[in-house]
Amino acid sequence: MAQATAKASSKNSVPLSDTTVRGLREGALIVFGAIAIYLLSSLITYHNADPGWSHSETTDHVRNAGGVAGAWFADSFLYLFGYLAYLFPIMVAYVGWLMFKGRDDAAGFDGRIAGLRAIGFVLTLCAGTGLATLHFADVSQLPLNSGGILGDVVGFGLTGVFSFLGGTLLLVALFLTGVTLFTNLSWFRVMDETGRLTLSLLNRVIDQWYRLRDYVEGRRARMEREEVVEVQKKKKQKRKPIKIEPVVETIEYSEREEKERQAPLFEPPADEALPALALLDVAEAKKNALWN
Template sequence: MAQATRKKTRAVPIMPQLHRGVREAVLILLVVVGIYLLLALATYSPADPGWSYSGGVSPVRNYGGVVGARFADAFLSVFGYLAYLFPVMTAYSGWLVFQDRLHSEGIDGRLFALRWAGFLLTVGAGCGLATLHFARGPVPLPQGAGGVLGHLAATHLLQAFGGVGATLLLLALFLAGVTLFTGLSWLGLMDRIGRYVLGGLSFLVIRAARLRAAWATRRLRRERKRGREQEIVRERAATQARSKPHIEPVLPRVEPSLRAEKDRQIPLFESAEDTDLPPLSLLDLPDPDPGGYSTEALEAMSRQLELKLRDFGVEVTVEAVHPGPVITRFELQPAPGVKVSQISNLAKDLARALSTVSVRVVEIIPGKSV
């Protein structure tokens, strides 16, 4: 008969889970106690019964009840305003216990004791500083801003080191206590503050440079716009003051002569006269005149020609215009220092700018300086 074998099951360790549960319970408990102590201190009333005063039959004003009133009176009498650090340290102790919840070992007693030692050193030095420099606070306390502990520390240190020495010593103890209490590095804090300050200064410098550049650009644009407006005003004034170009009159159409009218009538029965000239009837009549440019149009074309040449950096003045049935001639007077070759090289550019088929530049007109 086969014997049944019992499977071996691996037991789940219970101690790590128990440690984590205890740590969470301690955190919750100490945080609640810290909130209660802070509430008791914040609602302190001198009329409530306490360590330094026995109240009457009136109801207790402290939100913590009789226990809260006695705690607030005792701690404010002994530690002054530094008593408000005790609720913070109580909640912080819960966090110290809870932060190592993933480790199966017990609570690090040395770290815990070091934090509390730093806290007590901070409270003692802070009480002395409060007594020396904050004798009157916003809320009247039973034994002053530093309490009984601050009075004792300030009295003995003043006798031994004087006012400045006692202040320096208490300030050094206070900073050292804060370092032990919170693990804060003052050198690291100064380094971070310096880094933030330098970063802020560099940001301000960059912003100031950008603002100056934007302001300079805006000012340059205003000056450029003002210069363009002034230039336009000067050009208009110069254009109005400039004499209009001389426009040659268009030759009138030649009327048919008497001979031409006579030659149109061809004799049928009489022989033609014996002359050396052929009859005019052999010639065709001219095409009808389509009409040329008006005087205003020729003046506008003259100004346009001046502006187009000015766009190319050539300053000229139109002196005269000779309109014709096919070609219109503009006589130009170059400004001093302008070569005629500069205008000749711009013939094609002028034709494109004036929307014409072609432009021919005659450099020399006999008998004229244009």
């Protein structure tokens, strides 16, 4: 009978469409985001003169941005958890993000994962309040101290058993474990990424340093060359123009050269006139006769 009823109910149940599921998840993200912003603004604008749980103040003017409700929330959570009260807006926003991020998850809600995340949040909150109480200075604007009531209980309780050093180490280990469970964050990956980014930044700084040094040296060399060129230009301007003049040398004859000069061997013709052109014609006639 029970099996038949279950089968009938399964047949009658109609699954929601993808559009409806997507709308619900987006709506959850918007609602949780608005709540997170309201809680965060209430904590940031906390004023010890506003009405709250830790004191009895009656005033008509509320300075908190969240109104009376925001003032009571900020006073209560800061008194209980100190600075770690800021984790609650972060948790609310993170839950909304997880609901929106799982819009394509076919497995649906997993209670074990949700339980692990809740345990991680509690560990983070408790360890964080203890560390804040032990290592953060008290601020007068807070209702109690940096870690609140929970920080006093956890921090002083562990230091009373494990000493200050042992309690601090245990709280740090619990805090890191809680963050890992709550956010699924791998600290080893964080260390690897931090080292990689550090080395990359260092290499970039060294590269920029070499580039700057080369630029400075090149500019210095260029300025030195320009100074040398200017000096040479000034020297050229002061230099007198070069004049090239022909050198006329007078030939002096010695008596020995005059004595050793050779006398002419042949007497020049008396008539220095040129021969007649008719001689060429006779020679040409003889040449033609020879060929014939």
